[in-house]
Amino acid sequence: MRPTRTLQVAACAAALLLAATACSSSGKGGSSATGLNPPDLKAPTKLGRTEGEVNLIAWAGYVENGSNDPKVDWVTPFEKQTGCRVNSKVAASSDEMVKLMKTGEYDAVSASGDASLRLIASGDAAPVNTKLVPNYKDIFSGLKNGSWNSVKGQMYGIPHGRGxxxxxxxxxxxxxxxxxxxxxxxxxxxxxxxxxxxxxxxxxxxxxxxxxxxxxxxxxxxxxxxxxxxxxxxxxxxxxxxxxxxxxxxxxxxxxxxxxxxxxxxxxxxxxxxxxxxxxxxxxxxxxxxxxxxGWSDTWMVSAKAKHPNCAYKWLDWIVSPKVNAQVAEYFGEAPANSKACDLTSDKNFCTTYHAADEGYWKNIAFWNTPIxxxxxxxxxxxxxxxxxxxxxxxxxxx
Structure with missing residues (x-):
C-alpha cells in the first residue's frame, strides 16, 4: 500500500529557490533544464572499494528490510551482495529531505521533483555518472533528462518511478x-x-x-x-x-x-x-x-558530501535493477522506472494499470518541479x- 507523501514546504526554502537561475523546460519527461547553472561539481569517473555502509533518506516504502513485512525485503539481499550496511531514515516531506541532505550526513535521497531542483541548485546533490549504474540503460526514456533531474544533458540522479x-x-x-x-x-x-x-x-x-x-x-x-x-x-x-x-x-x-x-x-x-x-x-x-x-517522478540523488559514495552507487544500481524495481513499484504503488521490471511483477497486469511503458500517456503529465x-x-x-x-x-x- 502506498505510503502518505506530505509535501509541506517551509518558507525557509526561499534562499535555495532564489539561488537558482533560468531554466527552460516543459515540466515533462525528456526536457532537460537548459539554463540552470548549479555549482561546478564533477561526477566520479570510476568506483572504488565499497565503504561498508550507506546512509539513505527515502519515502516510506522505498527502503524495506523485512521489519514492516517479512515478505517485503530488498535491503537484506543488497547488504549480502555488496557488504554495504543500509542505514535509512524515512522523510515525511520534500522539505525535510532537503534539510537532511544539507547536513552532509546522508549519501543519497529519493527526491521528488519539488525537491530535486533545489538540491541541484544549492550544490547539495552531485552530478551522476550513469555509466557507473549499469541498469540505467534500461530506464524508460521519458524519465531521462527531465527538467527535474538533469541540467544541460547531465543527469543528477537515477529515476526510480513515476505516477x-x-x-x-x-x-x-x-x-x-x-x-x-x-x-x-x-x-x-x-x-x-x-x-x-x-x-x-x-x-x-x-x-x-x-x-x-x-x-x-x-x-x-x-x-x-x-x-x-x-x-x-x-x-x-x-x-x-x-x-x-x-x-x-x-x-x-x-x-x-x-x-x-x-x-x-x-x-x-x-x-x-x-x-x-x-x-x-x-x-x-x-x-x-x-x-x-x-504528476511525480522520484530520482535517487547522491549527496555532494557523500561519505560512502561507492556504496551509494551500488544502491542506485540495485534499486533500479529489474527485479527490485518491480518489487518496489508494486509495494509502493507506482510505475517502475526500469523497462524490464514489468516482466517481473507478481501482478502481470500491474504495468498496464500504471501505464508504465505508455510514453504517450506520460506526455500528458506535467511532473512536479520546483518553481523559482x-x-x-x-x-x-x-x-x-x-x-x-x-x-x-x-x-x-x-x-
Missing part, C-alpha cells in the same frame, strides 16, 4: 461522468462539501494546468512557471474552490475512507488509492482528464513566483 495525479469520482453520485478538471474547479459547486483536493502548495500547479487549457489569454506554458498575473489567477481559482472542498487530504487512507462513506465524491487522487478504494467497495473511477494532469524566480519556461522578460510564495499562498487559500 500521475488523477481525477477520481463516485460513479453513482457524479453524473454525467466528468471528462475535465472543471468538475473540481468551475463546476465544483454542484458537489459542494464533497470535493476533495490534495493538501500541498504544489496543488497550485493543478489549478494552473486547468487554466492553461481554459484561459489561453493567461499564456501559461508550464504550471510550475507562473508570473504574478498567472499565479494570482491560479490562487483565485483555488480560493473559489475552497468554498466547495469538504476535505484536503494528504493521508491516502483518509481519502479512501471518505470516498467509501460518500463524504467525498470527486477530487484528485493517485492510481493506487483508486485501486484500493475500489477493492474496498467504493464505486469509483479515476483517469487523466482532457487537460492532462500533474527565473521562469522554468524560458521567459526572461518577467519574474516567476518562487515556491516560498506558493507556500504562503496555500495557507491563505485554505483560510
Amino acid at each position: 500521475a495525479n488523477l481525477l477520481m469520482y463516485n460513479t453513482q453520485k457524479v453524473d454525467p461522468a466528468p471528462t475535465s478538471w472543471s468538475a473540481v474547479f468551475d463546476d465544483a459547486a454542484k458537489y459542494k462539501g464533497h470535493v476533495t483536493a490534495y493538501d500541498s502548495p504544489i496543488y497550485i500547479a493543478d489549478a494552473a494546468l486547468y487554466l492553461k487549457a481554459t484561459k489561453p489569454e493567461l499564456k501559461i506554458k508550464n504550471p510550475y512557471a507562473l508570473d504574478q498575473k498567472q499565479f494570482d489567477a491560479a490562487v483565485a481559482l483555488l480560493k473559489k474552490q475552497n468554498a466547495n472542498v469538504g476535505e484536503y487530504w494528504s493521508d491516502y487512507l483518509k481519502e479512501i475512507s471518505a470516498f467509501k462513506s460518500g463524504d467525498s465524491v470527486v477530487g484528485t487522487t493517485w492510481q493506487v488509492i483508486a485501486n484500493l478504494a475500489a477493492g474496498e467497495g467504493a464505486k469509483v473511477k479515476a483517469f487523466v482528464p482532457k487537460e492532462g494532469s500533474t 524566480e527565473q521562469c522554468l519556461d524560458g521567459r526572461t522578460d518577467v519574474t516567476c513566483v518562487p515556491y516560498a510564495k506558493w507556500v504562503q499562498a496555500w495557507t491563505e487559500i485554505k483560510g
